[in-house]
Amino acid sequence: MRKITKEVSSLRIVKMTLSILIMVILLVSSFCRQGVSSASYPTTPIVFSNISDNSGDYPVVCYSTTKNGYNVNGHIYVKFQDLASPLGGTYTVAPGPTYVLQINGQTNAFYMSSTTSYSTISYSILDKSTGQTTQYSFNFSGTMLYPVMTIDGYPCVWVQYAALTLGSLIGRWDSSNNRYIIYHWRVNGNTPLSDSNTYFVGGEWLSNWNNYLATPLYLSPHFQLGGPDNIWSNYNPSSHPDYYRQVKIATTVLQSMENTRKLMGNTPYSPSCVFRSYWYNKNVGGWQWSWHMKGRAMDAGGTTMRDTVIGDIGAVAGFDGFLYSTNPNSVTQWDEIESPALASYLHGQRAPRNQDNHSGSVPHCP
Amino acid sequence: MRNRKVLLVIFAVLILSLAISIKTTQTRGEINNPDKLIEEFLKSMDNGNYTEVLDKMVLWVPFDPLNREGNSGMDLSKAEEIGLDKVSATPEEIRDSQSQLLKDEAEIIKHTFGEDAFTKATFTKERHDGTLDTVWVDTRTGKQITPQEAEKTSIAFYDRLFRDSGFTEDEVNEVINAAKNQTLTKALEERMLKLDQIVSANASNCPAQTKPITTEGYIYHLSFGLPESNKDYHNFFIRIEYRNGKWVTLCGIEMDLPEGEPGDV
Numbered sequence: 001m002r003k004i005t006k007e008v009s010s011l012r013i014v015k016m017t018l019s020i021l022i023m024v025i026l027l028v029s030s031f032c033r034q035g036v037s038s039a040s041y042p043t044t045p046i047v048f049s050n051i052s053d054n055s056g057d058y059p060v061v062c063y064s065t066t067k068n069g070y071n072v073n074g075h076i077y078v079k080f081q082d083l084a085s086p087l088g089g090t091y092t093v094a095p096g097p098t099y100v101l102q103i104n105g106q107t108n109a110f111y112m113s114s115t116t117s118y119s120t121i122s123y124s125i126l127d128k129s130t131g132q133t134t135q136y137s138f139n140f141s142g143t144m145l146y147p148v149m150t151i152d153g154y155p156c157v158w159v160q161y162a163a164l165t166l167g168s169l170i171g172r173w174d175s176s177n178n179r180y181i182i183y184h185w186r187v188n189g190n191t192p193l194s195d196s197n198t199y200f201v202g203g204e205w206l207s208n209w210n211n212y213l214a215t216p217l218y219l220s221p222h223f224q225l226g227g228p229d230n231i232w233s234n235y236n237p238s239s240h241p242d243y244y245r246q247v248k249i250a251t252t253v254l255q256s257m258e259n260t261r262k263l264m265g266n267t268p269y270s271p272s273c274v275f276r277s278y279w280y281n282k283n284v285g286g287w288q289w290s291w292h293m294k295g296r297a298m299d300a301g302g303t304t305m306r307d308t309v310i311g312d313i314g315a316v317a318g319f320d321g322f323l324y325s326t327n328p329n330s331v332t333q334w335d336e337i338e339s340p341a342l343a344s345y346l347h348g349q350r351a352p353r354n355q356d357n358h359s360g361s362v363p364h365c366p
Numbered sequence: 367m368r369n370r371k372v373l374l375v376i377f378a379v380l381i382l383s384l385a386i387s388i389k390t391t392q393t394r395g396e397i398n399n400p401d402k403l404i405e406e407f408l409k410s411m412d413n414g415n416y417t418e419v420l421d422k423m424v425l426w427v428p429f430d431p432l433n434r435e436g437n438s439g440m441d442l443s444k445a446e447e448i449g450l451d452k453v454s455a456t457p458e459e460i461r462d463s464q465s466q467l468l469k470d471e472a473e474i475i476k477h478t479f480g481e482d483a484f485t486k487a488t489f490t491k492e493r494h495d496g497t498l499d500t501v502w503v504d505t506r507t508g509k510q511i512t513p514q515e516a517e518k519t520s521i522a523f524y525d526r527l528f529r530d531s532g533f534t535e536d537e538v539n540e541v542i543n544a545a546k547n548q549t550l551t552k553a554l555e556e557r558m559l560k561l562d563q564i565v566s567a568n569a570s571n572c573p574a575q576t577k578p579i580t581t582e583g584y585i586y587h588l589s590f591g592l593p594e595s596n597k598d599y600h601n602f603f604i605r606i607e608y609r610n611g612k613w614v615t616l617c618g619i620e621m622d623l624p625e626g627e628p629g630d631v
Contacts, residue, residue, distance in 0.1 A: 081576050085500045092572055093520040094565050095528065095541040102569060107562045114546040120562045139559050141548065154513055330481075 003280060010041035021307050026197055036339065040152055041070040044160060044180065046078055051169050051278065052181035052365040054288040057239070058172060059278060062141055062365035063188050069159060069180060070151045075151070075154040078163075078178045079108070087166055088183050088192030096246070099155050100149065104282050105198025110157055115144045120205070121166055123198045123251040125220040128262040128331065134221055142206040167201045167248055167292060169278055183278070185294045197350075200225075200254075202232075203246035210245070220254040222261055228270045237279035248279045248295035251331070252350040257298055259332040260348065263312055264305060269298040272345070289364055297349040306346040324353040404489055405584050411475075412484035416468040432493075479590040491584040501574040516574035523572045527564055 033039040035163035049351040053059035058267035067082040078173070080099050084091040089103030099110040109118045142165065146158040159180060168184040188192045200219055202209060212226030224231045225247065232247035253274070261269060276292035309315075312332050313325035324338040338347035410418045475483050502516035503509065511519070528538050541558045544550045550558065 035479075081500050081502075085576065090569060090570050091576055092565065092574070093517045094524040094561075095521050095538055096546075097521060098542060098565075100565050100569075104567060107566045108556075109545065109562060111542065111546045116546055116548050118545060118558065118562070120559055122563070128401060137559060139555055139562075141550070143548070155517075189631075280501065 004363040018109060034091070039149070040070050041077070043068045044071040044076060044178065045069070046076065046082070046180045046182065047174075048184065048187045050187045050291045050363045050365055051185055051293065053278075057111060058170065058174075058181070059183055060365055063363040064192050065187065066179075070147070070156060072146070072151070074192065077146075077151060077155040077161045078159040079151075079156050081154075083157065083162055083166065085191075086182075086187050086192060087168070088186045088195065089166060092155065093155075093189055097155075097331050099157070101162070101166060104195060104201075106165075106167070108162070108165055110148050110162070112148065112155065113147050113148045117142050117161070117165065118145060120200070121198070123200075124240050125251065125258060127221045127254055128259055129266050132221075136219065138200070138217075140202060140206045144354075161205055161329070164203060164205050165201065165244075168201055169297075171249070180299075193363070197296070199248050199250050199252040200249050204242060204244065205283075219249070220258050222268065223254060223257055223271075229274070230271050231274045233275055233280045233281035234273075235277065235283050236278070237283070240279055243277045243279060244281045247275045249275050250350055253296055253298055256333050256348055256350060257300075258311065260305070263308060263331045264301075269300055269305070271298045272301040272306055287289070289350050291349040293319075294351075296351050297347060299345055301346045301348050303340075303344055304345065305336065306340065309334060309346050309348060311341070315336070318353060319323050322349075400584060400586075404588070408588070409486045412469065413487060414469075414472070416465045416472070428576050453501050475590060483590045487588050487590050489588045491586050491587050500578050502574055503577045505575055507574050510577075511574065516576075519574040520572050522567060522570070523574070528561065531560075531564055533561070549550055622630075 031066040046067045047061060048065050048067065049059070050063035051059050052062070065086050067086065069079075069082070070077045074143070080101060081091045083089075084101050084103070087103055089101055092100045092102075094100055094109075096111055099107045099112075102109070105123060107119060107120045109120075111117075119140045120138065121140075122135070124133050126133045144158050144161040144162065146262070148155060148157050151158065158181065160171045163182045163184070166184070169182075170183040172181055173179075174181050186195055186350045202225075204210065214226075214291050216224035216227035218224050219231065223231065224232050231249060232245045233243065234245075236244040239283065250339050257271065257274075261267065273284075273292060274297070275295050276286060276290060278293060280286075281293050286292060292299075307334055308322065312327065313323075313330040313334055314327035315323035315337060316326055318324045318336070321337055321339060321342070324336045325334060332348065333350075334348035335351050335353060336349050338344075410416070442607065473485075480486075502511050502513055504511045504519060505517070525535075525538075529535070539551075541554050542563060544554050545558060583622065
C-alpha cells in the first residue's frame with residue numbers, strides 16, 4: 001500500500017514537472033514569437049462609408065463597412081489590403097518592397113519605413129477639333145507624417161494620407177465614437193461599386209500642390225488645373241483647410257469638356273465649377289448626391305451652350321429630374337444634363353442614366 | 367458517489383449547452399427558403415404582426431441606428447465575423463424602433479396602394495453577392511497563403527518582369543531607394559513611372575492575388591401593383607444574404623418613394 005502511494009506520488013511529481021516544463025516551453029515560445037514578429041498596437045474600427053450628403057459638418061455614415069485598424073500612439077494605421085478592398089482597389093507588392101495600391105487608373109507606391117509615396121496617373125484625351133490624341137502621364141509625390149510600418153505581420157499605412165490619395169473625399173477621426181471614418185463614393189457595404197473611370201486625384205497632401213497656382217497644369221489640351229478653369233475645389237473651408245484645392249475628376253469629364261469646346265465651334269470657355277469638395281458642395285447649397293463631389297460633372301456657359309448640348313445629345317426627360325442622352329454618337333458624350341427649368345447654364349455629367357433618386361442602384365444617403 | 371455527482375454536473379452542462387444552442391439557432395432567423403420567408407413577411411405585414419415579422423427575419427444585435435452603420439439586425443455572435451464591431455444601441459432598442467418603422471411603412475403602403483396591397487404584392491429577386499474579407503491566394507495552386515508568402519511571391523514575379531523589361535537589379539534598387547528618400551531626379555522619375563506602368567499592366571498576372579471571401583445573397587424587390595413603367599418609384603427592398611452555409615436576413619428593409627426636384631446638382 002505504501003509502495004503504491006509512493007509510486008502514485010512519484011507519478012504526480014513527474015506529471016507536475018512535465019506540466020511545468022510544457023508551460024515554460026509554451027511561455028518561452030510565446031515570447032519568441034513576439035520577439036520575431038512585428039509590433040502590435042491596439043485595434044480601432046475604421047469605418048468605410050459612402051458619401052452623399054450635405055447636412056452636417058461631416059457627412060452621415062451610410063452603406064458602410066468596418067475594418068480593424070491600429071492605433072499607433074494616436075495615429076491610425078490600416079493594412080494595405082483592408083484599405084484597398086472596400087474601395088474596389090487592388091493591392092500588390094513589388095520589389096523594394098514596394099506596396100502598390102491601384103484604383104481607377106491610379107497607381108500608388110509606398111515603401112516600408114518611408115514617409116514618401118508616389119502616385120502615377122496615365123490617360124489619353126482626344127482633341128476632336130484636330131483629331132489628335134494626347135497621352136498624359138503624371139507622377140506626384142507626397143510626404144506622410146508617419147511612415148509605413150509592419151503591425152501584427154502586416155504592412156500598414158497611415159490611413160489619413162493613403163485614403164485621400166486613393167480618391168476618398170474625407171478621412172477623419174470620430175472622437176465621440178472612437179473610430180476613424182473614410183468617405184469614398186465607391187463604398188457600398190461589403191460590395192464596392194464598380195467604376196471603370198480613370199480619375200485624376202490630388203490635393204494639398206501632395207508635395208508642391210499649390211505650385212499649380214503659379215504654373216497651371218494642363219490636364220487636357222485646353223483645360224488646366226490651377227488656372228481659370230475651376231477644376232479643383234475653389235472653396236476654403238476654414239474649419240477644414242486640408243480640403244482646399246482638393247480635386248477628383250474623371251478623365252471622361254475632361255474628354256466631354258474638350259468635346260463641348262469643339263461643339264461650340266472651338267470657342268474657348270472656362271467651366272464655372274468642376275470638382276466640389278464636401279464643404280464646397282455644402283457651401284453652394286449643392287445637392288446631397290451631387291456628381292460634382294464624385295468628379296463626374298461640370299458647370300459651364302449659359303443657355304446657348306446648354307441648349308446646344310441638349311440638341312447634341314438628343315436630350316429627353318428622365319424620371320430623376322435630369323435630361324438624359326439618347327444619342328450615342330453625340331459630339332460631347334455627356335450622359336445627362338440638368339433640366340433647363342433648373343439651370344440657366346450647362347450642367348453636364350458623365351453618370352449612369354436615371355440614377356439620381358432612391359430608385360437607382362447607386363447608393364443614396366441618407 | 368462523488369463521481370456520480372461529477373457526471374451529473376457534466377450531463378447538466380451538456381443539456382444546458384444543447385438548449386442554448388437550439389434557442390440560439392431558433393432566434394438567429396436562419397432560413398433555408400428565402401422565397402418562402404418573403405411570402406411570410408408579406409402575410410405578417412398584412413396582418414399587422416410586425417413583431418412576428420421581425421422575429422422571423424431579423425438577427426437582433428446592437429448597432430448604430432443614428433449613423434445607419436452596418437445593417438440592423440445582426441446576430442451579436444456574428445458581428446465580429448462579418449467585420450462589425452461598433453455598436454451603440456441595444457437589440458431591444460433596435461427591435462422596438464424597427465417594429466415602429468415597419469408599422470409606419472405598412473400603414474403608408476396600405477394608404478397608398480389599398481388595404482389589399484400586401485396580398486397583391488409581387489416580388490422579384492436580384493443576385494447580390496458581397497465581400498466579407500480578403501485573403502491572399504496563390505493562383506497556381508488555388509490555396510490560401512500568408513501575407514508574407516504573398517509578398518515573397520509577388521516580389522519574385524515583378525523582379526523577373528523588371529529584368530525582362532531591361533532593368534538591372536541595381537537600377538531598380540536605385541529608383542526605389544531614391545523614391546524612399548525623396549531624392550528622385552527627373553531621369554529616375556521617368557524610370558519609376560515605367561516601373562509603375564509595368565506593375566499596373568501585369569498586376570492581374572501576378573500569382574499572389576487578394577481574393578475576396580464572398581457571401582451569396584439576394585435583394586428582393588417588392589412591388590405593390592403599380593404599372594410596370596412606374597415600378598422603380600415604389601419598391602420595398604429587402605436584402606437577404608447567405609453566410610457560412612446559412613440564409614440570414616440583414617434587414618435591408620427600405621422603402622423607395624419618389625423624390626422631389628433635385629435642385630442644384
